[in-house]
Amino acid sequence: MGDSPVLFRVLGLNVTAEVVTMWGVALLLCVAAIGGTRRLRDVPGRFQNMLEMAVEKLESFFQGILGPERAARFFPFLGTLFLFIVLCNYSGLIPGAGHFPWLKAPTSCLSVTAGLALCAFFATHYLGVRENGLRGYARHFIRPVVFMLPFLIIEEIVRPLSLSLRLFGNIYGEESVMEQLYELLPVGAPLIMMILSLLFCAIQAVVFTMLTAIYIDGATGGH
Numbered sequence: 409m410g411d412s413p414v415l416f417r418v419l420g421l422n423v424t425a426e427v428v429t430m431w432g433v434a435l436l437l438c439v440a441a442i443g444g445t446r447r448l449r450d451v452p453g454r455f456q457n458m459l460e461m462a463v464e465k466l467e468s469f470f471q472g473i474l475g476p477e478r479a480a481r482f483f484p485f486l487g488t489l490f491l492f493i494v495l496c497n498y499s500g501l502i503p504g505a506g507h508f509p510w511l512k513a514p515t516s517c518l519s520v521t522a523g524l525a526l527c528a529f530f531a532t533h534y535l536g537v538r539e540n541g542l543r544g545y546a547r548h549f550i551r552p553v554v555f556m557l558p559f560l561i562i563e564e565i566v567r568p569l570s571l572s573l574r575l576f577g578n579i580y581g582e583e584s585v586m587e588q589l590y591e592l593l594p595v596g597a598p599l600i601m602m603i604l605s606l607l608f609c610a611i612q613a614v615v616f617t618m619l620t621a622i623y624i625d626g627a628t629g630g631h
Contacts, residue, residue, distance in 0.1 A: 412512055425512035426520055433495045433514070437488070466490060469614075473621040474628075482624060485531055490617040493524065493575070497609035500583055501602055515612075516583050521576040525568035528620040533564075536627030545627070567623060571616060578612050 412424040444459040466487050470479040479486075493515065500513025514520040536545045549560045586601050 412517070413509070415509060424517075425510050426514040426517045428510045429499050429512055430496065430514045430520070433492060433499060436495065437491060463487070469618075470621055473618065474625050478625070478628060482535065482621075482628075486617055486621055486624075489524070489528070489620065490613050493616055494610055494613035496520070497579055497612055498606075500579065501605055501609070513579055513583060515575055515579040518572065518576045521572040521579075522568070524575070524616070525572035528571060528616075528623065529564075529568040532620070532623045532627045535624055539628040567619075571619060575612055575616050579609070582608060 412426060414422040414424060415428065416423050440459070444456055449456065467479060467483055470483060470486055473479070474482060496514040499511070500516060502511060515524075533545075539545075540548075550557050582601075582605055586605070589601055
């Protein structure tokens with residue numbers, strides 16, 4: 409494993425394999441969204457039906473946390489976050505990932521998971537202020553008693569750190585184990601690990617977005 413080399417620079421910024429892979433994931437999501445919604449039909453085709461089922465499953469999952477009304481309003485952010493993370497996780501299972509200079513799971517890089525965690529952090533507080541007003545949202549930091557304020561602030565700071573480290577540690581650890589298994593036993597063991605990783609990568613995306621939804625629920629609920 410180790411740090412990815414810089415492939416090239418754009419406006420003075422380093423572009424690594426993780427960045428290129430993220431561009432590919434973002435492009436794939438855009439193409440799927442445009443292709444799936446360009447010609448919607450009352451009787452959906454196979455691709456439209458698959459997308460609708462995925463959206464319904466995700467909506468149902470977030471409704472269990474936020475309720476139907478808030479889940480519908482916050483679904484574009486939470487749904488996009490889940491799809492982006494799960495595809496980034498799965499990109500590490502593509503044959504050659506980690507060996508080709510332009511292909512590596514973005515979520516195996518702490519900078520990427522930290523960026524995703526910061527998106528969740530700022531979205532949580534932005535939505536909290538939007539739903540309750542600045543004064544109403546700030547008031548929940550001093551409830552039930554004022555002296556809880558320092559502890560609640562520390563909790564808010566720890567949340568993005570916890571989100572980023574959990575996702576990074578699990579994906580990076582998984583890739584490290586697969587690489588070691590491949591070196592020790594090239595046939596058999598890596599294949600079994602990859603099959604297990606299909607479930608493991610999905611679970612990590614579910615955990616990240618579930619916690620984000622819980623944080624948003626706490627921030628946007630009536631205080």
